[in-house]
Amino acid sequence: MPRPSRLNDVVEAAANVFKERGYHATRLEDIAEALGMQKGSLYNYISSKEELLLAVVRPPAGRLLSSLSELAEADLPATEKIRLVAKSHAGVLEEYFPYVAVYVQEIAGQGHSEEWLEMDRRYVRLLSQIIDEGRTSGLFGPSTNPTLSAMALIGSLNWMTRWYEQGGQLSAEELADQIASTFLGGLITRTGRR
Amino acid sequence: MPRPSRLNDVVEAAANVFKERGYHATRLEDIAEALGMQKGSLYNYISSKEELLLAVVRPPAGRLLSSLSELAEADLPATEKIRLVAKSHAGVLEEYFPYVAVYVQEIAGQGHSEEWLEMDRRYVRLLSQIIDEGRTSGLFGPSTNPTLSAMALIGSLNWMTRWYEQGGQLSAEELADQIASTFLGGLITRTGRR
Amino acid sequence: MPRPSRLNDVVEAAANVFKERGYHATRLEDIAEALGMQKGSLYNYISSKEELLLAVVRPPAGRLLSSLSELAEADLPATEKIRLVAKSHAGVLEEYFPYVAVYVQEIAGQGHSEEWLEMDRRYVRLLSQIIDEGRTSGLFGPSTNPTLSAMALIGSLNWMTRWYEQGGQLSAEELADQIASTFLGGLITRTGRR
Amino acid sequence: MPRPSRLNDVVEAAANVFKERGYHATRLEDIAEALGMQKGSLYNYISSKEELLLAVVRPPAGRLLSSLSELAEADLPATEKIRLVAKSHAGVLEEYFPYVAVYVQEIAGQGHSEEWLEMDRRYVRLLSQIIDEGRTSGLFGPSTNPTLSAMALIGSLNWMTRWYEQGGQLSAEELADQIASTFLGGLITRTGRR
DNA sequence: AATGAATGAGCCTTCATTCAT
DNA sequence: GATGAATGAAGGCTCATTCAT
Numbered sequence A, B, C, D: 001m002p003r004p005s006r007l008n009d010v011v012e013a014a015a016n017v018f019k020e021r022g023y024h025a026t027r028l029e030d031i032a033e034a035l036g037m038q039k040g041s042l043y044n045y046i047s048s049k050e051e052l053l054l055a056v057v058r059p060p061a062g063r064l065l066s067s068l069s070e071l072a073e074a075d076l077p078a079t080e081k082i083r084l085v086a087k088s089h090a091g092v093l094e095e096y097f098p099y100v101a102v103y104v105q106e107i108a109g110q111g112h113s114e115e116w117l118e119m120d121r122r123y124v125r126l127l128s129q130i131i132d133e134g135r136t137s138g139l140f141g142p143s144t145n146p147t148l149s150a151m152a153l154i155g156s157l158n159w160m161t162r163w164y165e166q167g168g169q170l171s172a173e174e175l176a177d178q179i180a181s182t183f184l185g186g187l188i189t190r191t192g193r194r
Numbered sequence E: 001a002a003t004g005a006a007t008g009a010g011c012c013t014t015c016a017t018t019c020a021t
Numbered sequence F: 001g002a003t004g005a006a007t008g009a010a011g012g013c014t015c016a017t018t019c020a021t
Helices: A007-021 A028-035 A039-044 A049-073 A078-095 A097-107 A114-136 A146-163 A172-185 B007-021 B028-035 B039-044 B049-073 B078-095 B097-107 B114-136 B146-163 B172-185 C007-021 C028-035 C039-044 C049-073 C078-095 C097-107 C114-136 C146-163 C172-185 D007-021 D028-035 D039-044 D049-073 D078-095 D097-107 D114-136 D146-163 D172-185
Strands: none
Touching (some): A007 A097, A028 A039, A049 A078, A049 A097, A049 A114, A078 A097, A078 A146, A114 A146, A146 B146, A172 B146, A172 B172, B007 B028, B007 B049, B028 B039, B049 B078, B049 B097, B049 B114, B078 B097, B078 B114, B078 B172, B097 B146, B114 B146, C007 C028, C028 C039, C049 C078, C049 C114, C078 C097, C078 C114, C078 C172, C097 C146, C114 C146, C146 D146, C172 D146, D007 D049, D007 D097, D028 D039, D049 D078, D049 D114, D078 D097, D078 D114, D078 D146, D078 D172, D097 D146, D114 D146
């Protein structure tokens, strides 16, 4: 039984090193070293450093977008959708931690290329549509700005890549759940408002 | 009459190019070109590329931190402080746009060095103290997690550097004001909750 | 069957070019050219130009010192030791000609670093001890200044790197033998002195 | 009364720094700094770094050669000439210490250019003629090799630039006198030889 | 005379990429 | 698949030199 190609190992090592040092600052040699091979050997699996970045970054980006797409079409109230969006975003973050971190740092919102610009736009559009649903349905206030709100939520979630550490007390999903709560309900206590 | 040093020009040009291409991807030649000089001439003003990054990044970081410090000590309710924090954060963003963008992309939350780690920690600490005041005083819900909430707000605001464009319909401060409103009051309409 | 590393070739080429042009004036490109490779390729063997200098210079320095050490401990009259020191010094010079020349020009007696200062001191100390033996045993005159005499002999021998050319009538060892004779016996004929 | 041009100061500062760091390793800025001026200002006195080296090196070289020439023609026995050559060589060394050190390190015996090659040759020729006189007159042994002996003496004297320090117990001339004694009479005591 | 700024050539070093073995 | 060596194109930085003020 032939062992599976080590391509996955290569991409994973790359994700880890890219997250640690940043894409430009990491040398292929660093990645090779993490794998216990020589840098030249990497070219048995990839054809360029850039391609390696894309290999790191496409899976989490795809996951993020596809889970958002699914939720967008679900038959749920906007509040519920938002909460689930946050949780699934965080779930992907947790599962593909370094991959997502690299995606956020190097690609998301950077105008890296048309491919990724389009992905950014789609993500924002889907999320703001959900928010708009909530507004239209009266769940959210009429003055809600869907796009801005989407950006704000995305920012909160993406920023997690800069401080979240695996193995902490709260899982990424629990943290995202709390963020979603604040985002939906605000910090201000309702009792004071009635 | 001594000519004014062009150091400011150099730092400004660097901020612009760093924002556009990212620190590692910009060559000193790019910066020199933006200034109409040779790359070697830059060394009349700086002693290394790294130092140039720091020169770009220190002013906005200082501004951000000092304005937060001031507000933290002000005699205002936490709600008001939060709103003002967001607005001043955005004010700095607008005033020093490329500088702040470079700071957020290259430094903030990156563990770049002890100097900056400490700055990150201070910023988070000050903001979570404000949120904690709000909780203690009963303005914010008792289950509020001050640190997490601080992170969420910081993420929303810092993420602006990836999408905000100067010259749009709404100023950065207006956008930040809306973000603060959501953060404080939530998206969900109160009437729907009674 | 592993190819033999070309490190030796690199160091040898460096020795030749350093001798010809001097360390500071030679560009790595010169060395690469002498090897028929690109300058970048040199870094497969060395990690810096400075290290290359040390690689050139350490072998002859070690040889010089170790052969002197051996002779110092031999059971021979001081006159004989001196003669053999000169001959072995010249033997090393001949065998490692450009290496020794580089060592003498760039390192010896230059206070380049503590490592080399110590080597200088040891060489002088050993040689002056030999001379002191000769004085104590009555072979050499009582007013002999061992350190100064050591310096004088070392100077004569090291200066050979500036004029000795391989392939001449007399070998380096023969020349050194004559130098030693003069050093020991003087130019003045003994018969004239009776 | 116009103060004398600072050209002398410039050359002196250059001599000191060249001696300390070596010609290639010193930057004009180092020299300027030693003078308390900016490097650009040096060009009010010199027209190139190379020229500055020559300005440092020509006076001592000239002195060395002219004092040797004078002695060569004097009506003295070869033994006396040799001793005086050594003493005057050392006298120049002491008077122009850093200048001579630079000359010896950077120029003498280096084949720097035709001008200096010729100077080297003349120096050796004059000294070996003196030695040859001694041989012819029977003062020195018949097997004396004048050129080689000249080289040996020159080496001993020039090597002083690597270890002599001004302000020591013995003056350079006293040291040279001892060196000359050894060179003439040898280390071996005559009494043992009768 | 002096200076600060600018120049431009050059050098060391890095690194993605290639390739023969 | 793996490797060590080689490549070549940069890129950061240095520094002798120039020049307007």
